[in-house]
Amino acid sequence: MTAETPERQRQMVITRGFAGRGRAGQDPRLPPGQYDAGNSWPVLHAEATPSIDTATWTFTIDGLVDTPTTWTWDEIHALPGDRYEGAIHCVTTWSKFGMTFDGVSIDTLLDVTGVRDDAAYVLARSHTGYTTNLPIEDVVDGRAWVVWDVDGAPLEDVHGGPARLLVPHLYFWKSAKWVSGLKFLAEDQQGFWERNGYHDHGDPWLEQRYQGD
Ligand SMILES: Nc1nc2c(c(=O)[nH]1)N[C@H]1C(S)=C(S)[C@@H](COP(=O)(O)O)O[C@H]1N2
Numbered sequence: 001m002t003a004e005t006p007e008r009q010r011q012m013v014i015t016r017g018f019a020g021r022g023r024a025g026q027d028p029r030l031p032p033g034q035y036d037a038g039n040s041w042p043v044l045h046a047e048a049t050p051s052i053d054t055a056t057w058t059f060t061i062d063g064l065v066d067t068p069t070t071w072t073w074d075e076i077h078a079l080p081g082d083r084y085e086g087a088i089h090c091v092t093t094w095s096k097f098g099m100t101f102d103g104v105s106i107d108t109l110l111d112v113t114g115v116r117d118d119a120a121y122v123l124a125r126s127h128t129g130y131t132t133n134l135p136i137e138d139v140v141d142g143r144a145w146v147v148w149d150v151d152g153a154p155l156e157d158v159h160g161g162p163a164r165l166l167v168p169h170l171y172f173w174k175s176a177k178w179v180s181g182l183k184f185l186a187e188d189q190q191g192f193w194e195r196n197g198y199h200d201h202g203d204p205w206l207e208q209r210y211q212g213d
Pocket residue numbers: 041042043044045046047090091126128130158159160172173174175176177178
């Protein structure tokens with residue numbers, strides 16, 4: 001029988017503690033099945049990249065709200081701004097840390113429109129026709145934004161400029177590029193990728209990649 005010295009016992013406890021994190025050696029900020037894309041920022045979208053003029057750009061909140069509202073570029077910029085600093089996670093397994101996005105919180109927009117009691121879901125839409133669905137809980141309480149700057153510079157066309165939705169706690173397909181509005185609904189209505197097999201919710205920590213996950 002091997003004698004365990006106090007030092008050896010302490011070591012074993014520490015080792016077990018680290019192993020207990022589940023994925024030894026993996027960055028704990030990485031959701032399961034994801035890798036750190038480092039400095040690269042992959043571009044992914046289904047449609048052709050549009051070129052949208054901020055002079056004619058609008059963003060609309062409608063559906064089950066008290067006061068449906070459309071903002072122009074200048075009007076939305078006149079609202080109190082907000083910043084997200086952190087990670088984004090794409091379902092194709094890349095994650096990116098240390099991103100800084102500036103724009104306006106969805107909470108600020110909902111202060112203007114109000115939300116009716118019978119609203120439970122949101123369908124986000126883009127100027128290109130792209131759509132994606134979310135439960136209301138995922139776009140309120142400081143968890144979703146309309147953003148126009150990334151790392152201090154205007155969002156490029158290919159990344160959804162002049163403005164995109166940002167819902168960073170869900171897989172990145174929920175962050176509709178070239179976003180044009182949010183419709184509040186009583187029933188969940190699937191968006192583009194969700195109709196094509198992606199999960200309705202898309203929580204990266206639960207690996208909700210595909211329908212049925
Ligand atoms: N309008 C639009 N938005 C979209 C998509 C799209 O096809 N069209 N793809 C989504 C997916 S799957 C991802 S991973 C991200 C990619 O954003 P990026 O190209 O800025 O990395 O945009 C999301 N938003």
